[in-house]
Amino acid sequence: MATARLSIDLDAIAANWRRLDSMSAPGTQTGAVVKADAYGCGAGPVAAALARAGARRFFVALAEEAITVRDALGPGPQINVLSGHMPGDARLIRDLDLTPMLNSIEQIMRHAEGLPGHPFGIQLDTGMNRLGLEMSEWEAVAPMVLELGPELIMSHLCCADEPDHPMNDEQLGAFHAMTDGCGVPRSLSATGGILLGERFHFDLTRPGIGLHGARPFAAGLPALRLSLPVIQLREVAEGEIVGYGGTWQAEGPTLVATLSAGYADGLFRALSGQATLWAGDVPCPLIGRVSMDLITVDVSHLESVPDTLDILGPHQRVDDLADIAGTIGYEVMTALGPRYLRTYSGQGA
Numbered sequence: 041m042a043t044a045r046l047s048i049d050l051d052a053i054a055a056n057w058r059r060l061d062s063m064s065a066p067g068t069q070t071g072a073v074v075k076a077d078a079y080g081c082g083a084g085p086v087a088a089a090l091a092r093a094g095a096r097r098f099f100v101a102l103a104e105e106a107i108t109v110r111d112a113l114g115p116g117p118q119i120n121v122l123s124g125h126m127p128g129d130a131r132l133i134r135d136l137d138l139t140p141m142l143n144s145i146e147q148i149m150r151h152a153e154g155l156p157g158h159p160f161g162i163q164l165d166t167g168m169n170r171l172g173l174e175m176s177e178w179e180a181v182a183p184m185v186l187e188l189g190p191e192l193i194m195s196h197l198c199c200a201d202e203p204d205h206p207m208n209d210e211q212l213g214a215f216h217a218m219t220d221g222c223g224v225p226r227s228l229s230a231t232g233g234i235l236l237g238e239r240f241h242f243d244l245t246r247p248g249i250g251l252h253g254a255r256p257f258a259a260g261l262p263a264l265r266l267s268l269p270v271i272q273l274r275e276v277a278e279g280e281i282v283g284y285g286g287t288w289q290a291e292g293p294t295l296v297a298t299l300s301a302g303y304a305d306g307l308f309r310a311l312s313g314q315a316t317l318w319a320g321d322v323p324c325p326l327i328g329r330v331s332m333d334l335i336t337v338d339v340s341h342l343e344s345v346p347d348t349l350d351i352l353g354p355h356q357r358v359d360d361l362a363d364i365a366g367t368i369g370y371e372v373m374t375a376l377g378p379r380y381l382r383t384y385s386g387q388g389a
């Protein structure tokens with residue numbers, strides 16, 4: 041089988057959730073963001089593991105993403121939809137008992153008309169200018185909306201990964217001004233906000249990336265190993281080239297391994313000639329360009345070539361790969377392709 045294997049350690053993810061939970065202010069509940077298929081790790085198994093760890097409130101971006109999550113969780117835990125209530129969503133929201141975070145007056149009207157009495161939350165914009173009601177809109181509708189009994193009022197920080205950024209306090213102040221005394225549970229912080237301290241925690245936090253031990257919660261445990269099968273080995277003579285564009289040329293006799301995964305699987309082309317593969321603890325340089333389905337690796341120095349080499353694991357974490365590719369861990373994780381065989385270790389796997 042040429043399928044690469046993505047091993048996901050559910051115990052590490054659960055341990056990261058517990059760590060973030062223990063860092064939160066007393067009385068603050070810790071939620072879990074499992075949008076984008078739990079950052080590429082598989083929303084069903086990840087949500088189930090987090091529920092066993094104690095998580096009771098989950099967040100997805102789209103109502104459709106909640107199908108897998110509700111199936112894994114069963115009835116009970118709250119699933120919040122960050123995009124709110126879009127046209128056509130009413131049936132999923134009702135049948136899966138979802139809580140849309142309403143982002144605009146239009147969405148509030150749609151929800152009140154389409155699903156009167158169904159639970160909802162409100163998302164406010166405190167300066168990011170992306171999603172949520174603005175101060176003036178909120179002032180206009182707050183009395184009417186609070187009358188309907190929202191379950192949660194939330195906003196989102198745009199610069200929480202930079203602790204000294206002035207936007208953090210600015211948004212905190214705006215959130216207080218818009219919500220103090222409203223009597224509704226409040227949420228402001230994702231992973232970055234949790235690390236900013238208790239002032240930012242309110243009643244509920246919403247960590248996503250931190251569950252996977254990536255920046256800004258680099259102190260967390262890594263949960264991923266990505267092992268790529270060696271499909272072919274070949275001896276390359278001095279002066280021969282490898283891969284598209286002939287960007288790599290052998291300076292001497294070289295043993296080249298061709299591995300099964302490429303940019304169609306989320307191994308960005310920017311990793312060409314830059315990333316390292318690992319044979320256990322031994323580094324092996326990726327040589328030449330990343331192709332759609334294949335990469336090539338110099339394994340000349342290995343005593344024996346294993347069946348697989350790792351591109352993610354203890355020696356090269358998500359953030360390391362992100363740094364090499366000039367991006368962020370979030371993009372590395374959510375680009376992890378659908379072709380990988382995802383296997384789970386730890387509780388309930």
Ligand SMILES: *Cc1c(COP(=O)(O)O)cnc(C)c1O
Pocket residue numbers: 073075122196229230231232246247248249250
């Ligand atoms: C994605 C997202 C989160 C989770 O953010 P992390 O930085 O991954 O912890 C929380 N809240 C909202 C609104 C989001 O869009």
